[in-house]
Amino acid sequence: MTLEKATLPVPQFDQITLDDLKQKIEQAIEQGQNFLNELQEVPQSIQAQLSVLDKIDTLENNMGESWGILSHLNAVMNNVETRELYQTLLPALSEYYTALGQHVPLYQTYQHVHDASLFDTLPPAQQSAIKLALRDFKLSGVALEGENKKRYAEISARLSQLASDFSNHVLDATQAFSKPLTEAQLKGLPQSSVELLKQYGQQRELEQPVATLDIPSYLAIMTYADDRELREELYKEYVTRASEQSAHPSFDNTPVMEEILSLRQEMAKLLGFDNYAEYSLASKMAPDVETVNQFLVELAEHARTPALKEIAELKDIAKQDGIEELKPWDSTYYSEKLKQQQFNLSQESLKPYFPAPKVIQGLFSVVNRLYGITVVEREAPLWHADAHYYELEDQGVVIGGFYFDLYARSGKRGGAWMSGFRSRMQTENGLQKPICYMVGNFTPPVGDQPALLTHDEVNTLFHEFGHGLHHMLTEVDNISVAGTHGVAWDAVELPSQFMEFWTWDKDSLDSLSEHIESKETLPEELLKALLDARFFQSGMQTLRQIEFALFDLNIHKITPALNATQIQATLDDIRQKFAVLPTVSYNRFQNSFSHIFAGGYAAGYYSYKWAEVLASDAFDRFENEGIFNTQTGTEFRKAILAVGGKDTALDAFINFRGREPKIDALLRHQGWTNT
Ligand SMILES: [Zn+2]
Incomplete structure (x- = not known):
């Protein structure tokens, strides 16, 4: 099949060299530094002040053009060269962002615009962008002086280095x-x-x-x-x-974790917070640490009874097999057997119905029915043969582009993620359309057959596509509040978890499934089994997420910063209270917990559960009005997907639901209640 060429100005992945990237990134940093150096005081006129703000957006956009590509390659095509370049550039980049976040005349320029009488006449998105920028200046230590200011810069630079080390250790340890x-x-x-x-x-x-x-x-x-x-x-x-328990001590993340925690606590103190958890919550939807803690503990109470029943069943089936004491390495194995026994369902029997090309086509048809948008694959330079490029069209107009790179391979970091490459933005050359990457670690195709996905993988694909839509369906033109930018981190998982609901619907599954040989859609009995098994072990899974979230919250709350032994003790203590299957003493889960040590989830892992309340409650409206109701789809798109950081997460939610979020739908979607 020949594809038409990309209509958006996509990066030339077939021509880009690391040398080019190096040069471009250094140039972008230099341009930024020069601009900051020249801005010695707040410009006189409001017009000049506004143009400073525009210039900052342009600089940020330029940085993304080169740094965004290097970060991406470093994550999906990691090798000695990408890694070395990334490491080389990190200090200068960190230095630039610290200088930007602490630049007093720049901060004052934002403040002047904010206080000017004209502020109220600016477009709402721009007003929000300015308010968020002012908040972020404070969180970057703009108020610091002298030694403290210098120390903050050191901490920042060191933290970005440590995050990169942490992530590399996990990748190396996995590949070793x-x-x-x-x-x-x-x-x-x-x-x-x-x-x-x-x-x-x-x-x-x-x-x-x-x-x-x-x-x-x-x-x-x-x-x-x-x-x-x-x-x-x-x-x-x-x-x-990546722990001291492994055969590769050079990848041990123990000292990295200790240093990260210690520096985070020091930074939080410098900025006037009692601890890092408080600092993290300062930019989130959840009001404070105690509210989050209480939310998690209460949710655990709901999950406990089902989880205890689930673990008893699991122990039971293992016992029939002669296993007297269920161990962590038995849990997945007997869960699969139990699922077969209870529901006559196996992952394996489903897989032939989910060839990746069909699932992808089905996903596109689901979003077409929901939002009236069309996806077209187009030809574009790519970094690997597994990758594909697509464009999103609305009423015949291209509104964004995205890449899929879905299969596990060596040199690719674990997990699945969406990362925004280009944001929607008004530029000198007109409107720049958003582009993003969606990356997975799905089971690769074997031989000549297309990849056959498990239902979990189908779920993950929908999840990431939800993030992608959030990035691409934005109608905001300011880079700092377009797409997922400026959205409170604990609300970012709303659009993603929301999309997962469409993998549990018959109508939707009909368009997603087609047997690799017989070409039949999912037969009635398999569909029933799949839907019946939907709540399988939902109690245990919830408790596990809560365990991670509470661990994350606690190690960032407790001061002085914890050492490795105390980190372990904190985890043990939480497991003691919340886990239903005891783990083993050598387990060093924390040493590869990249979300919180190398991603953006520090004192924010609770976001998954927090946003799941929002996603469930939003979906509840679709259940009432029809899950393919185009009017409801349009309203969701307008209220949630389009607004970026223009509206607060709570306002956006209320605009869609007409009231504040409730937890009832989530409890029902876990199979724990009927109302
Ligand atoms: Zn997500």
Whole structure:
């Protein structure tokens, strides 16, 4: 199939060299620094003040053009060269952003515009952008002086370095392990998993199948391998990654975590907060740390009874198999067996119905029905053969572009994410349309067949596409409040978790599924089994998320900063209270908890649950009005997806629902209540 060429000015991934990027990034930093150096005082006229604000947006946009590409390549095509360049540029970049955040004349310029009589006549998005900028100046230490100011800059630079180290250690530790398997060790694995592990072997020029810690391989072993010792071995490798418990001490994140926590607490104190959790909450929708804590503890109360029942069932089925004491490496394995027994459902029986191309096409048809938008694949230079480029059209007009890069491979960081590359913005050359990347670590295609996705992977795809729509359907033209920018972090997971609901609907599943051979959609009995199993272990899963969220909140709340032993003790204590399956003493989950040590979720992991309340409650309206109701879809798009940071998260929600959020729908969507 030949594709038409991209209509948006996409990056030339086939031509970009790291040298080019280096030059462009250094140039962007230099331009920014020069501008800051020249701005010695607040310009006289309001027009000149406004043009300073415009210039800052333009500089930010330019930075994204080059730094956005390097960050992306460093995440999906990581190698010695990308890593080295990234590390080399990080200090200068951090220095620039610190200088920007603490630039007093710049801050005063924003303040002047804010206080001017003209402020009320500015477009609402611009007003919000200015208010948020003023808040962020304070959170970046614009008020600091002398030694404190210098110290803040040092901390900032060091923290960005440590986040990068943390992330690299996790990737290196994940890639350091591989294990050729014997025929006997494959027992229990479905053919598709065996083929995948053989493919891993071939990539290493080995005759035997190979198990790795890449998520498709790891999950295949944990779900299916009858060999309990093998499961235990893989489990141990996985949960000790980047720790002192692993065979690779050079990737140990223990000192990195300690230093990160210590610097975060010091920074929070410098800025006048009691602790880092308070600092984090200062820019979020949740009012304060205690509210979040209470929210999580109450949610845990709802989850506890179902979770206890679920774990009892799990222990029971393991016992029938002669397992007296259920261990963490048994949990996924017997869960799959239990699911088969209770619902006559296996991941494996579903997979042939979810070939990736069909799922993607189905996803596009779902968003077409909801929002009237159309997706077209177009030809564009790409960084890897797995990647694809698409454009989003509304009434025949291209409004944004996005890339999919969905399959696990070596050199790609774990997990799934959306990252905005270009934001919607008014520029000198007219309106710049938003472009983003959506990345996954799905089971890759094996042989000539398209990738067959698990229902979990289908869910993840919808989740990331929700983030993507948030980025692309924005109608805001200010870069700092367009798309997900300027949206309170604990509300950012609303559009993403909201989209997941469409993977649990018959009508929608009909358009997502087509058997790889028979071309049939999901048959009635499988559909019923899938829907019946929807709440399977929802109590245990919720408690697990709460465990992570409380751990994150607590280690950022407690001062003075915790050392490694205390971090472990905090986690143990929370597990004691909330986990239903005891873990093992060597488990070092925290050492690869990239969300909070290398991502943006520090004292913010609770955001998933917080935003799930919003997503569930928003979806509740669709349930009442029809889940493909175009009017409701249009209103959701207008109130939530279009506004970026123009409206506060609470206002945006109220605009859609007509009232404040309630938790009832979430409890019902977990299968815990009927109302
Ligand atoms: Zn997300």
